[in-house]
Amino acid sequence: MNIGAVDHIEFYVGDAQQSAFYLCTAFGFRVRGQAGPETGHPDRRSLLLRQGGIDLVLTSALGTDHPAADYVARHGDGVANIAFATDDAAGAFALAVERGATAVEEPRTHGEDGDEVVTASVLGFGDVAHRFVQRAGGREDFLPGVFDMIAEDPDETERLLHTVDHAAVCLPAGQLSQTVEFYQKVFGFRQIFEEFIEVGEQAMDSKVVQSPSGEVTFTLIEPVVDRRPGQIDDFLARHGGAGVQHLALLTDDIVTTVPALEARGVKFLETPDAYYDELTERLGRPDLRIEDLRRTNVLVDRDHWGQVFQLFTQSPHVRRTFFWEVIDRHGARTFGSGNIKALYEAVAREKAMA
Ligand code: FE2
Numbered sequence: 001m002n003i004g005a006v007d008h009i010e011f012y013v014g015d016a017q018q019s020a021f022y023l024c025t026a027f028g029f030r031v032r033g034q035a036g037p038e039t040g041h042p043d044r045r046s047l048l049l050r051q052g053g054i055d056l057v058l059t060s061a062l063g064t065d066h067p068a069a070d071y072v073a074r075h076g077d078g079v080a081n082i083a084f085a086t087d088d089a090a091g092a093f094a095l096a097v098e099r100g101a102t103a104v105e106e107p108r109t110h111g112e113d114g115d116e117v118v119t120a121s122v123l124g125f126g127d128v129a130h131r132f133v134q135r136a137g138g139r140e141d142f143l144p145g146v147f148d149m150i151a152e153d154p155d156e157t158e159r160l161l162h163t164v165d166h167a168a169v170c171l172p173a174g175q176l177s178q179t180v181e182f183y184q185k186v187f188g189f190r191q192i193f194e195e196f197i198e199v200g201e202q203a204m205d206s207k208v209v210q211s212p213s214g215e216v217t218f219t220l221i222e223p224v225v226d227r228r229p230g231q232i233d234d235f236l237a238r239h240g241g242a243g244v245q246h247l248a249l250l251t252d253d254i255v256t257t258v259p260a261l262e263a264r265g266v267k268f269l270e271t272p273d274a275y276y277d278e279l280t281e282r283l284g285r286p287d288l289r290i291e292d293l294r295r296t297n298v299l300v301d302r303d304h305w306g307q308v309f310q311l312f313t314q315s316p317h318v319r320r321t322f323f324w325e326v327i328d329r330h331g332a333r334t335f336g337s338g339n340i341k342a343l344y345e346a347v348a349r350e351k352a353m354a
Contacts, residue, residue: 001092001188004085005215006164007133008048008055008142009247012068013077016058020047022316026265027249027324028160029056033147037062041146044068048142050153052162054249055142057081071127076319079244081121081129082167084187084216089134093120096132099186104129111144119143122186125169125179125220126242130187160257161249165327166208166217170235170245176205176222183209183218192217193303193334199344202230208334219335221245231347238319246312246323254309254328255292261326267314269346271297282338283307287330298328301339306331310339314350 013019023029032055033048035041043066046059059080061069071080086092090107097103101122110117115137121129141149171179183189193208203224210217223232235245251257258268276294279286286293286300287307293300298311307330315323 001095002087003092003187003211003216004087004213005053007083007085007131007135008057009079009083009164009167010046010057010059010081010131011077012071012075012080013058013060014072016045016047016060019058019077020049023049023056023058026316027051027261028158028264029054030151030153032151032153033142033149035143035147039146039148046147048147048149052156052159054161054164055139074240075127075243076239076321077317078239078322079128079167079247081131082124082216082244083119083131083133084211086132086134089118089120089132092132093122096122096130096186100182101186105131110146111141115141115144117141117143125171125175125182128169128242128244160260161251161326163250165248165250165325165329166219167244168219168221168246168248168325169242170232170239171220171222171242172236173223173225175242176207176220179220180207180209188212189216189218195335195337195340196224197337197340197344199230199341199348201228202344203227204230204232204344206340214333231344235321239321244322246325248310248325248327251326251328254298254311254326255288255296257326257328258296258298258311266324267316268297269312269314269343269350271299271342271346272349275299275342283336299339299342301332301336303332303334303336305333308332308336308339310343312343312346 029049029051032050036045049056059068105121107120118134121131124130189209192210195206197204204221206221208219298309301308309328311326313324
């Protein structure tokens with residue numbers, strides 16, 4: 001099975017137009033395409049948002065028959081499909097099902113004349129599926145015959161974010177190992193990192209799986225049951241089971257991007273001053289200036305290969321579940337242990353203040 005990068009991410013949302021307005025205003029996406037009754041799909045309205053290499057599809061049900069209706073009733077707005085680019089969607093689908101995955105969408109060919117797009121989906125974790133997407137042409141026509149393309153791509157000079165770096169997934173206790181095994185067996189992913197995280201009396205286990213291409217990465221997290229219930233338990237209760245807790249979007253210049261996003265209305269978590277006072281002693285000299293990191297609240301960590309700079313938003317979700325991460329990699333291919341702990345400590349501080 002040949003899995004390349006993330007092709008797109010589909011959210012099921014209550015109101016695609018309102019969600020698009022937020023993501024365009026706050027994060028700089030642009031609406032590039034639309035699907036709905038006008039394009040022969042009377043049961044839904046979908047908008048395609050693009051920025052750099054990031055394609056997000058926002059889908060709202062227009063009746064009770066579309067699966068987005070049931071998803072939103074159970075989870076609220078959230079990630080429903082993380083699509084994988086592949087050179088053989090029907091083959092990947094058949095192999096995934098043979099290896100034990102549940103079929104969600106049978107293979108279908110959209111469009112014609114050298115511009116065909118073949119899609120098929122299988123279930124991943126919780127109610128989140130993976131759509132295999134095979135494109136004969138470029139991305140100019142996102143899904144021929146389904147989406148009308150309605151605008152040009154944004155100007156590259158205005159681009160703040162360019163790629164989906166990873167998704168973080170909360171799992172109920174006891175499902176971490178079996179989920180890692182599922183991604184290894186069904187999709188040929190490898191485990192590249194693992195971490196036991198303690199924040200106060202709470203604890204969680206985390207394992208990171210990645211596609212052989214290195215372009216699709218999932219951080220999987222489960223709560224440790226013999227500790228005090230904490231943030232992962234809160235997510236699972238409010239979301240209604242396993243789901244995507246955050247999506248990380250890659251930037252080339254995090255200390256410029258964070259203030260630009262803040263100016264557009266994105267609210268980030270804060271980092272205490274003491275974090276920066278102890279930074280050089282803990283990690284050595286960061287690639288970026290400590291004054292810039294302190295000013296922007298950006299966290300720094302390192303792995304075997306280099307440094308990684310990250311910052312997490314407050315949750316804009318009505319259930320306080322889903323949030324976003326902005327990440328800037330300076331050589332690091334995985335994660336450091338400090339930032340994951342720093343994230344959960346920052347969320348605990350935010351909760352204590354709320
Ligand atoms: Fe992350």
